[in-house]
Every structure is written in C-alpha cells, then in structure tokens.
Amino acid sequence: MQLYSFFNSSTSYRVRIALALKGLASDYHRVNLRTGEQRQPQHRELSPIGGVPVLVGDDGVSLTQSLAIIDYLDALYPQVPLLPSAPLLRARVLEAAQLVACDIHPLNNVRVLGYLQRELGVRAEDKDRWYAHWVAEGLAALEALLQRHGDGPFCFGATPTLADCCLVPQVANAARMGCDLQAYPKVMAVYQHCQAQAAFQQAAPERQPDFIQ
C-alpha cells in the first residue's frame, strides 16, 4: 500500500494510527503541505480537493477522506476492528469520530487558517483565538460525550476504535498550538492511555520520515 501523508496532518495521523493498529505496512509518500505540494496537478490526480491522506491499495484503488479510508481498511483487514458491529456502540464511536472530523478539525486545518490570513487579513492573534475557540467548543462536547457514554481506558472500552484514531491527533494538535486542555479530564485520560501504546507511538508525527522540528 502507498500512503500519501504529511507528518503533522491530523487526518493523515488518523490513518497512520489505523494502519499501525492493524499491523499493516505502507510506503510513505510525503506531500508537503507547507510548500503547497497538495495543490499541484499531480497530487490533484490523487486527491481532487488537494488534501492528504490518500491511500492507494495493493489493488490499485485510490481513496481519499480519512474516515472512508479507515472504514475501507476495516472491511479489507478485519484484524483489530476499529468499527464495532453492535449498533449502539458503533453509533457512539461514529458520533465521537464525526464530532472531531466535522466540528473541530475542518475549521483549523492549514487551508482554512491560510485563507483567514491571506484573503481576510485576519491578524495572527485573531487566528489563534479562532483556533482555540473551535477546539474549546469541540473538546468540551467530546468530554461530555465521553462522560456520558465512554468507558475507558480507550474512548469506548478496552480496545481502540475509530474514535481514538480521531481523538489523539486532535488533542496532539491542540497541545502543539498551546491550548489549555485541563477542562477535559476524560479526553486527556484517553489521550494519555493511547500515547502509551506502541501503535499510537509509531503513528506519531515525530516518527514519520518527513518530520521537521
């Protein structure tokens, strides 16, 4: 398999966690989001929206969208299933994952922050406030969901799921941006538990071949 990724892309990080949990190897292709490689025509062939991750399977299938990729991996490589089959548990996993994927991350990714500064002339401190605002609103909601339905040490029980694949990169990103994370004890307990696992460590930005300090 071929994985098109950038070391500190949260969505790439989700897929790297899923691959590592399933023990699947892939060739790593860097798409440098800082120099705009994602917008080159060559990359648009793989990802029309100009994003990462893209997974190209051994079957030649090329797929975008991290949550679609992880669902596909779960179908093809059912070892360490990341999407439970029991409907209610599955719904809780998807609810938490979609909260991160739809209500937090899209507002804070590189193309959006770039547009705010470049096109709307938003000052750096207002951009940081924007970032912190959506993180705070989203992580408070994630904390509430986990308080109600979560059952550690992972988001939902004793084994990792898609929800953990989404939580970890989002928290890591927020920590890197200096957000105060004290108000989310359950989120942070899950994060710390995950970070102690080999698969999550292997998927971390600083372990990728394109890592830059």
Add this chain to the structure above:
Amino acid sequence: MQLYSFFNSSTSYRVRIALALKGLASDYHRVNLRTGEQRQPQHRELSPIGGVPVLVGDDGVSLTQSLAIIDYLDALYPQVPLLPSAPLLRARVLEAAQLVACDIHPLNNVRVLGYLQRELGVRAEDKDRWYAHWVAEGLAALEALLQRHGDGPFCFGATPTLADCCLVPQVANAARMGCDLQAYPKVMAVYQHCQAQAAFQQAAPERQPDFIQ
C-alpha cells in the same frame, strides 16, 4: 422517534432524507438556529456541541452527528440500505459523503459565519466570498469524484445512498446562497434526479413544519 431539526439546517436535511427514504415516521421538534435555541442548556443536554440534528429513538437512545445517525438508522432499519456492503462501493459512498461533511459544510454553517462577522468583523461581502470559495473548491472535487467513479442516476448507481443524502442539502444550500453551479454538471444531474423523488421532496426545507419564507 423524535427528530430535533431546523428546516434549513443541511445536516438535519440529510437525516430527514434518510428517514423519508426508509419510510420512517418521526415527531418533529424545531430547534430555531436563528434565535439561538441550539445553545440553550436544555438543548445542550441533547447535543453537547449545541447543534442539530438530534435523533431520539423509540429505545430512548439520543444520538447526534448526522452521519452517525444515518449509519445507526441503517443498522436498525435495513430497508432501503444507504450504506452498501461491498467494500469498494461503500468506500466511494463514504468518500463523497465525507467530502461534503468535512470539507464543505463545516466551513459554512451558521455558527462559523456568525463567528466571522461577530468576532472577526468580517464584512458581509467577504463572508459571502468565503462561503462561495469553500463551496466552489468542494463541489469541484465532488464533481471530479463523480466523474471518475459515479454511475448515475444517483451518485453511485440506481439507488440512493448516504452520498445523495449529503449532496442534495449541500447543493440546495449553495443554490440558495446564489453560487454558480454550472461547472458541476454531474453533481447537478444527480441533484435534479434526487429532487424528482418523493422522499427527497418530503425532506425539503419548505415542507417542514418550521419553514419560514
């Protein structure tokens, strides 16, 4: 079932389409996004992030996030399945749905547009440009995906899927905001085909009890 919805919320509209396609009845509870009902403590009990839709099932289960709700409905009411089981077709459906749900809609919903104006002082014309920018980028990518993998008259074949549940509200929203949609012929052909179906008509904003001109 109880559906908490607002007539012109795209994410509520997705779930209304799924319910209508499956022939499922629900009691409609308006959450008026214009007057801020979604941020009231009473509603936060149902939706910690303060959003719609929320589905409360006959089993008392309360669930947020439109894509998690539709997946749950598919598990409980498998008539008119909206998520194919064949892995590659399923992946294409999820890829298109997530493109809308992660890369277009979150940037243009009411809380984000409100923040731009209220907190960042963005002028009305720049807010409209922001809206149009993410719609254009996202629909161009959706068009490319459908050109490559789509096989009408619905997004992926002869029956509707989750991808159609996402495409229709997004296109309706963009049309209402006056975006030029000529550049997306395949997207628009799917949209028009869907709009001719009774279930999609039944789910439309103007058919909801809280519709305001």
